[in-house]
Amino acid sequence: MFELTRDTFHDESRQGEAFATIAIADTSKKKFYIESYGCAMNFADSEVVASILIDQGFGVTQNCEQADLILLNTCSIREKAELTVRKRLTEFRGLKKDNPGLLVGVLGCMAERLKSKFIEEEKLVDLVVGPDAYRTLPGLIEEAETGQKGVNVLLSREETYGDISPIRLNSNGVTAFVSIMRGCNNMCSFCVVPFTRGRERSRDAYSIIKECEDLFANGYREVTLLGQNVDSYLYTNPSPQVQKGTNSATTFALLLEMVAKISPLLRVRFSTSHPKDITDDVLFTMAKYENICNYIHLPVQSGSSRMLQMMNRTYTREWYISKVNRIREIIPGCGLSTDMITGFCTETEEDHKETLSLMEYCEYDLAYMYYYSERPGTLAERKYKDDVPEETKKRRLQEVIALHRIQSLVSMQKEVGKTARVLVEGNSKKSDEHWAGRSDINKVVVFRKSNNNLTKGCYADVLITGCTAGTLIGKSLTPKGE
Numbered sequence: 001m002f003e004l005t006r007d008t009f010h011d012e013s014r015q016g017e018a019f020a021t022i023a024i025a026d027t028s029k030k031k032f033y034i035e036s037y038g039c040a041m042n043f044a045d046s047e048v049v050a051s052i053l054i055d056q057g058f059g060v061t062q063n064c065e066q067a068d069l070i071l072l073n074t075c076s077i078r079e080k081a082e083l084t085v086r087k088r089l090t091e092f093r094g095l096k097k098d099n100p101g102l103l104v105g106v107l108g109c110m111a112e113r114l115k116s117k118f119i120e121e122e123k124l125v126d127l128v129v130g131p132d133a134y135r136t137l138p139g140l141i142e143e144a145e146t147g148q149k150g151v152n153v154l155l156s157r158e159e160t161y162g163d164i165s166p167i168r169l170n171s172n173g174v175t176a177f178v179s180i181m182r183g184c185n186n187m188c189s190f191c192v193v194p195f196t197r198g199r200e201r202s203r204d205a206y207s208i209i210k211e212c213e214d215l216f217a218n219g220y221r222e223v224t225l226l227g228q229n230v231d232s233y234l235y236t237n238p239s240p241q242v243q244k245g246t247n248s249a250t251t252f253a254l255l256l257e258m259v260a261k262i263s264p265l266l267r268v269r270f271s272t273s274h275p276k277d278i279t280d281d282v283l284f285t286m287a288k289y290e291n292i293c294n295y296i297h298l299p300v301q302s303g304s305s306r307m308l309q310m311m312n313r314t315y316t317r318e319w320y321i322s323k324v325n326r327i328r329e330i331i332p333g334c335g336l337s338t339d340m341i342t343g344f345c346t347e348t349e350e351d352h353k354e355t356l357s358l359m360e361y362c363e364y365d366l367a368y369m370y371y372y373s374e375r376p377g378t379l380a381e382r383k384y385k386d387d388v389p390e391e392t393k394k395r396r397l398q399e400v401i402a403l404h405r406i407q408s409l410v411s412m413q414k415e416v417g418k419t420a421r422v423l424v425e426g427n428s429k430k431s432d433e434h435w436a437g438r439s440d441i442n443k444v445v446v447f448r449k450s451n452n453n454l455t456k457g458c459y460a461d462v463l464i465t466g467c468t469a470g471t472l473i474g475k476s477l478t479p480k481g482e
């Protein structure tokens with residue numbers, strides 16, 4: 001796997017991150033420790049889990065050695081992600097030996113995929129809880145405390161955790177994820193998500209707006225609306241904007257507009273879009289509101305129509321290209337990122353060349369590139385032979401990465417000389433004398449702190465004077481003293 005810089009959806013630098021806040025840690029009797037892996041949905045779910053446990057009187061710790069309950073919120077998307085969790089579990093054996101009362105739980109997609117088999121395979125695991133069963137955690141913990149194993153991997157057609165206010169842990173206080181839907185009805189043949197996160201369901205629009213309003217009131221200045229397929233968001237009760245007594249539904253375009261209207265100072269992002277579902281309505285809404293960021297994560301997965309058909313992506317290469325053209329027509333300069341898989345079943349050199357040529361056409365700002373790893377239980381595992389040799393998959397991946405490196409550097413260089421509106425997220429990682437934030441099109445921007453009143457959560461106009469492969473470097477144009 002290769003990653004150039006961070007993404008709003010799958011942030012490689014956050015894998016295995018432990019959540020904590022000092023204030024909560026001080027007041028607790030029993031403490032839980034939670035580590036998260038995978039996509040932003042999992043990180044957002046860990047905040048829901050934290051809220052449920054804190055409501056039950058638990059405190060939180062960032063040190064697993066002090067914990068009474070260790071939770072790993074896991075990902076199944078690739079074999080490597082699962083191996084990381086297995087390895088991590090072995091590291092808890094010593095802790096359990098020293099503290100026999102310690103409970104270890106596995107949450108998320110891996111729990112859902114392996115179910116009680118997990119407990120057979122990993123003897124130290126006491127709890128296995130799927131993504132739709134977190135409300136039952138307190139009962140399962142009680143059960144596990146009596147020496148039984150607590151398992152609940154039931155998937156739900158309704159659960160959205162809409163009424164639970166997530167506890168923002170490890171937050172920069174400026175940007176937050178807000179889950180708007182769960183599950184996925186698409187059956188991409190390579191993907192395990194429909195089996196681990198269940199059917200698609202949209203969260204009540206009122207609770208989403210309320211959560212965003214609360215975040216804004218608490219100083220947050222950017223929300224990322226999250227879902228496996230946000231464009232198919234559909235809440236069928238009347239929304240606050242729809243008159244009582246009518247049956248109109250809240251579409252994703254309407255939801256975006258409602259969030260954007262909370263305040264022009266609240267930036268709105270979203271992830272992930274399926275190319276077949278993103279509508280002109282969404283694009284026009286993005287174009288209409290300045291605070292909806294001009295950036296779309298539009299996974300393509302392959303540039304070959306034959307591969308796309310086998311992947312069950314329900315669009316062709318030409319259809320995808322026409323969607324990219326439409327985005328650029330309605331939102332000129334819109335940032336675009338993608339996911340790409342090399343070496344899917346039966347992929348030929350010809351298919352691979354089509355992937356490279358599609359990348360040349362689309363000029364992605366950012367790409368998440370992987371070689372195909374067959375996942376048990378998927379349609380592809382059942383229907384196709386994983387027949388591309390590993391060295392071929394890896395060589396093709398290297399070619400895709402090499403092309404993307406060139407393209408992403410060009411995309412950074414294009415910004416030099418322009419002025420970017422940057423939401424300041426905090427100090428730059430490398431120097432306390434520099435601020436770091438992101439531009440509207442999701443580029444990381446670093447600039448020297450000058451003698452003005454800028455703080456975290458402020459917007460700054462920054463003249464871009466240079467760049468590296470992953471960062472724009474600039475100079476604040478905000479006058480001194482403002």
Ligand code: SF4
Binds near residue numbers: 193
């Ligand atoms: S859209 Fe496809 S790749 Fe994305 S979560 Fe759904 S099934 Fe998986």
